[in-house]
Amino acid sequence: MRLRIFNTLGMRKEDFVPLRDGEVRIYACGPTVYDFIHIGNARAFVFMDIVHRYLEYKGFRVIFVSNITDVDDKIIRRSQETGLSIQQIGEIYSEAYFNDIEALNIMKPDVCPRATQHISEMIEVIQKLIEKGFAYQVDGDVYFDVSKFEDYGKLSGNKMEALEMGARIEVNPKKRNPADFALWKSRKEGEPAWYSPWGWGRPGWHIECSTMAMRYLGETFDIHMGGKDLIFPHHENEIAQAESLTGKPFARYWLHNEWLTVNGQKMSKSLGNFITVQDALKMCSPQVLRFFLISAHYRSPLDFNKESLEQAKASLEKILNAIERLLSLEERTKKGENEDALLSQVYEAKKRFEEAMDDDFNTPLAIAAIFDIVKAINIYSSKERQIESTTKKEVYGVVRTLLEDVLGIKIETKGKEKPRSELVDSLMNIILEFRQEMRRRKEWKISDEIRDKLRKIGVIIEDTPHGTRWQLKEV
RNA sequence: GCCGGGGUGGCCGAGGGGUUAGGCGGCGGGCUGCAGACCCGCCGAGAUGGGUUCGAAUCCCAUCCCCGGCUCCA
Numbered sequence: 001m002r003l004r005i006f007n008t009l010g011m012r013k014e015d016f017v018p019l020r021d022g023e024v025r026i027y028a029c030g031p032t033v034y035d036f037i038h039i040g041n042a043r044a045f046v047f048m049d050i051v052h053r054y055l056e057y058k059g060f061r062v063i064f065v066s067n068i069t070d071v072d073d074k075i076i077r078r079s080q081e082t083g084l085s086i087q088q089i090g091e092i093y094s095e096a097y098f099n100d101i102e103a104l105n106i107m108k109p110d111v112c113p114r115a116t117q118h119i120s121e122m123i124e125v126i127q128k129l130i131e132k133g134f135a136y137q138v139d140g141d142v143y144f145d146v147s148k149f150e151d152y153g154k155l156s157g158n159k160m161e162a163l164e165m166g167a168r169i170e171v172n173p174k175k176r177n178p179a180d181f182a183l184w185k186s187r188k189e190g191e192p193a194w195y196s197p198w199g200w201g202r203p204g205w206h207i208e209c210s211t212m213a214m215r216y217l218g219e220t221f222d223i224h225m226g227g228k229d230l231i232f233p234h235h236e237n238e239i240a241q242a243e244s245l246t247g248k249p250f251a252r253y254w255l256h257n258e259w260l261t262v263n264g265q266k267m268s269k270s271l272g273n274f275i276t277v278q279d280a281l282k283m284c285s286p287q288v289l290r291f292f293l294i295s296a297h298y299r300s301p302l303d304f305n306k307e308s309l310e311q312a313k314a315s316l317e318k319i320l321n322a323i324e325r326l327l328s329l330e331e332r333t334k335k336g337e338n339e340d341a342l343l344s345q346v347y348e349a350k351k352r353f354e355e356a357m358d359d360d361f362n363t364p365l366a367i368a369a370i371f372d373i374v375k376a377i378n379i380y381s382s383k384e385r386q387i388e389s390t391t392k393k394e395v396y397g398v399v400r401t402l403l404e405d406v407l408g409i410k411i412e413t414k415g416k417e418k419p420r421s422e423l424v425d426s427l428m429n430i431i432l433e434f435r436q437e438m439r440r441r442k443e444w445k446i447s448d449e450i451r452d453k454l455r456k457i458g459v460i461i462e463d464t465p466h467g468t469r470w471q472l473k474e475v
Numbered sequence: 476g477c478c479g480g481g482g483u484g485g486c487c488g489a490g491g492g493g494u495u496a497g498g499c500g501g502c503g504g505g506c507u508g509c510a511g512a513c514c515c516g517c518c519g520a521g522a523u524g525g526g527u528u529c530g531a532a533u534c535c536c537a538u539c540c541c542c543g544g545c546u547c548c549a
Contacts, residue, residue, distance in 0.1 A: 044549035157478060158545060227549025311487055311499045364489055368497035382514045444508060462511055
């Protein structure tokens with residue numbers, strides 16, 4: 001089935017047809033490295049990763065570019081506050097960014113261009129825009145002349161007239177039109193600066209993405225993504241710059257994710273509800289966080305709160321339990337009577353999964369399809385203790401692909417990692433042997449007490465028909 | 476003021492004119508010495524008022540409420 005995508009440009013679902021057969025070129029707006037990334041950023045980056053992964057799953061060759069903004073007002077302010085150079089700030093927070101996305105199992109982009117390494121290309125682009133009459137210079141600043149670009153507003157739906165009327169920006173007298181935006185800003189005291197035909201200065205925010213996207217993906221490419229707050233003015237301005245320059249369409253599909261709120265409120269530093277990824281990972285495992293972030297459709301608002309996180313944890317646990325149950329089935333060489341039913345249910349679910357993802361990346365519906373597989377495994381294992389090894393491999397293969405490769409939820413690490421050692425293993429063996437002996441003697445009080453006390457220190461033991469299993473868990 | 480998105484069962488969350496969403500939770504039963512896990516069954520919804528229709532959570536119109544963009548923001 002064909003993938004359908006909701007395109008912000010046009011505000012409707014469209015069939016996805018890439019520019020080149022079998023290849024998809026994507027530009028995703030990355031972080032401004034002035035602070036640790038928060039869980040709202042994480043939602044955006046995880047969604048971008050889902051797009052990345054699903055397109056690869058569908059067999060496309062994906063070229064994924066995601067920038068790092070390392071020169072900008074916020075970074076400069078941070079630098080002034082801390083006394084660190086903007087290079088130092090950039091290094092600290094871009095390293096933190098890479099650590100965080102790795103923790104969330106977000107695939108590394110093919111290219112992560114940095115603004116400061118593309119200044120000369122930006123200058124070239126600005127110069128061409130001036131030559132073509134789309135930009136003008138005032139003192140050391142260069143502004144884009146919005147009135148020269150007819151399609152201005154086509155992405156956000158903003159009308160020029162309305163923009164002017166609603167403008168709450170203090171009017172910059174240098175601008176011809178209040179909606180004009182800076183391509184180049186002349187140097188101010190204490191700011192980093194590069195030499196340009198207009199004197200020392202630095203690029204405006206929007207020009208970096210247009211320039212780097214075209215540099216790595218060509219004048220026209222397939223998908224451009226970001227949070228919905230970027231629609232205006234950032235993405236609108238990117239379109240204006242790029243399309244004025246080339247006369248060709250810039251990105252063909254624009255995807256924007258909704259906000260993440262915290263306890264019903266928008267995150268902000270003043271409210272004190274700003275939660276970084278690192279904060280969140282003190283509350284739950286990365287898999288749970290990721291599972292939570294995709295438990296709502298990307299174009300729906302999602303609220304981060306304790307209860308929802310706990311529900312996500314319980315749901316994911318159910319999935320992982322089923323996989324563990326599947327893997328613990330004894331293997332045999334002959335196929336049993338329930339195996340065909342299992343396989344057909346699994347393939348039916350896989351189909352539902354794909355249909356869900358094809359419909360504008362409907363991850364909650366895709367997760368529901370995974371629960372069909374969970375159900376099928378649990379029903380099977382409630383009837384049988386054995387399974388043909390090829391069936392087991394097949395079922396595991398499907399669930400592993402959908403959960404790990406597409407949704408990016410790792411199966412291996414369940415719960416919180418705790419150190420295991422030979423000593424711990426030996427001690428546990430002694431304890432469990434002793435408890436088994438108590439159970440044999442029907443000393444239930446003693447054996448239950450052992451179980452309860454172990455639970456309190458984070459060791460979960462389960463009695464099964466095949467013996468007692470134990471594992472370490474979050475307390 | 477202009478533009479956009481919503482209001483679904485105790486909670487999270489899909490679909491979107493007639494057919495079971497799914498998950499969490501709760502209740503009953505089964506398996507268990509008991510737990511847990513798992514199986515079976517059950518629980519319950521569509522902001523409000525009108526309208527269209529044989530039939531509406533789904534379409535239309537009003538009303539109320541929430542959230543967002545128009546300004547740095549994923």
